[in-house]
Amino acid sequence: MAVTVRIxxxxxxxxxxxxDVPAQGATIAAIIDNIEASHPGLxxxxxxxxxxxxxxxxIYLNDEDIRFLDGPDTRLAxxxxxxxxxxxxxxx
Amino acid sequence: xxxxxxxxxxxxRHIILPEVGGIGQAKIRRASVFIVGAGGLGAPxxxxxxxxxxxxxxxxxxDVVDLSNLQRQVIHHTKDVGVHKAESARxxxxxxxxxxxxxxxxxxxxxxxAREIVAGYDYIIDGTDNFASKFxxxxxxxxxxxxxxxxxxxxxxxxxxxxxxxxxxxxxxxxREAPPEGTVPTCQEAGVLGVLAxxxxxxxxxxxxxxxxxxxxSLTNRLLTYQALDSEIREVKVKRNxxxxxxxxxxxxxxxxxxxxxxxxx
Numbered sequence: 001m002a003v004t005v006r007i008x009x010x011x012x013x014x015x016x017x018x019x020d021v022p023a024q025g026a027t028i029a030a031i032i033d034n035i036e037a038s039h040p041g042l043x044x045x046x047x048x049x050x051x052x053x054x055x056x057x058x059i060y061l062n063d064e065d066i067r068f069l070d071g072p073d074t075r076l077a078x079x080x081x082x083x084x085x086x087x088x089x090x091x092x
Numbered sequence: 093x094x095x096x097x098x099x100x101x102x103x104x105r106h107i108i109l110p111e112v113g114g115i116g117q118a119k120i121r122r123a124s125v126f127i128v129g130a131g132g133l134g135a136p137x138x139x140x141x142x143x144x145x146x147x148x149x150x151x152x153x154x155d156v157v158d159l160s161n162l163q164r165q166v167i168h169h170t171k172d173v174g175v176h177k178a179e180s181a182r183x184x185x186x187x188x189x190x191x192x193x194x195x196x197x198x199x200x201x202x203x204x205x206a207r208e209i210v211a212g213y214d215y216i217i218d219g220t221d222n223f224a225s226k227f228x229x230x231x232x233x234x235x236x237x238x239x240x241x242x243x244x245x246x247x248x249x250x251x252x253x254x255x256x257x258x259x260x261x262x263x264x265x266x267x268r269e270a271p272p273e274g275t276v277p278t279c280q281e282a283g284v285l286g287v288l289a290x291x292x293x294x295x296x297x298x299x300x301x302x303x304x305x306x307x308x309x310s311l312t313n314r315l316l317t318y319q320a321l322d323s324e325i326r327e328v329k330v331k332r333n334x335x336x337x338x339x340x341x342x343x344x345x346x347x348x349x350x351x352x353x354x355x356x357x358x
Contacts, residue, residue: 006326008249008317009247009248009249009319009321010246010247010249019319019322019324054271055267055268055269055271056223056267056268056269056270056271058266058267058328060328063328063329064329065266065328065330065331067333068331068333083326083328085315085317085328087223087226087244087251087266087267087271088244088245088246088249088250088251088317089220089221089222089223089226089244089246089270090132090221090244090245090246090282090284091129091131091132091133091134091218091219091220091221091243091244091245091289091292092129092131092132092133092134092155092161092165092219092220092221
């Protein structure tokens with residue numbers, strides 16, 4: 001499946017500044033491996049050592065949190081939009 | 093409503109709005125807001141809520157004004173360097189609008205003092221700069237049932253969301269726990285474009301005013317991200333997580349906890 005992955009600002013240094021990255025894969029997990037291949041370093045920011053998605057990172061398929069779908073096994077369709085949304089804690 | 097002639101003039105641009113009117117202005121005057129942190133986000137939130145005629149503002153901060161704060165914390169002036177931030181904020185609010193009752197706390201919001209302090213307020217604004225405080229404030233809002241406006245800024249990005257405890261998604265529904273210390277940069281290391289604080293802190297004040305007035309469509313169940321470099325606003329829908337450790341159906345967090353780490357971004 002050909003999808004677009006929306007990269008949040010803190011991770012754009014790993015994508016050469018791109019905010020939207022094209023990716024191929026049938027599931028969220030496959031997409032993460034696919035963008036890691038094209039932009040090394042991304043996976044470590046999104047997943048922990050066991051491969052699970054880090055608790056302060058959220059991934060959305062279109063407008064839906066994948067946690068409420070099938071998590072990393074969530075299946076994708078052509079044209080889907082995958083958004084990565086990390087927590088931001090600054091403020092003072 | 094018994095506003096004085098002077099108050100009617102002061103708030104006239106509100107009062108002529110059909111969505112506000114005299115009744116709405118009286119609601120604003122009856123409302124109280126607790127602002128955690130008199131820093132980047134807290135400064136514009138406090139100033140606009142004061143200008144709007146909020147009845148009571150609580151401001152907590154354990155820090156003093158530093159010269160490096162003035163690039164974004166617009167409630168503090170150069171003469172205030174070394175002054176307690178909450179006190180400096182109170183001075184400006186009083187100068188701008190003497191109608192507003194300001195209560196200051198030169199303290200750090202912690203598990204042991206948070207419930208008692210927040211008891212006197214209707215709404216909470218998170219203007220803190222670290223995950224430990226943001227989770228503490230979220231849990232405080234859920235456990236006390238007080239609506240909370242979350243905000244965060246870093247580098248060129250900001251994030252904001254409104255939380256109506258047990259009705260809409262809370263911060264922990266979305267971000268379950270703070271990242272481990274050392275895995276993310278601190279705010280000092282990362283930097284921030286000062287004006288981001290104004291953008292996000294002002295949205296936080298706006299959302300509180302909408303809740304007070306009962307108008308518009310709230311920023312609940314919506315996580316808004318503003319990226320200044322691309323002039324881009326994105327929104328994702330979020331929803332309550334039935335498995336949320338604090339606001340879910342079988343909560344495992346039933347009391348407040350202090351965290352230690354002060355990291356502030358992915």
